Amino acid sequence: MNRKTIKLRAKLKNGVTTVRSLMLHPMETGLRKDKKTGKAMPAHYIQEVACRHNGELKVTTEFGISVSKNPFLQFELEGGEKGDILELTWRDNRGETESATTQIK
Incomplete structure (x- = not known):
């Protein structure tokens, strides 16, 4: 993907x-059908997310497939x-794959 696809913030x-x-x-789940053609839309979904802190996983x-479009993830x-x-x-x-980095604020 050629555009920035992750917005990332971290606060201490x-x-x-x-x-x-x-x-x-x-x-995309792969279970929906295209309304115009009636054919199944191919699956396209995030499978794994990883976070590293100063290089350490x-x-x-x-x-x-059950996660919604443009998922939001928050953790501590x-x-x-x-x-x-x-x-x-x-x-x-x-x-x-796509990655983003940020500094803890």
């Missing part, structure tokens, strides 16, 4: 980093310091 408060991300993705999660990490780097990466069922 009381020793806990809250990470918020919005991933722009069609999340901290969180992984798996998505499936213990620790971290202002200025540390977080990287969020997704991989979909077509092998496409």
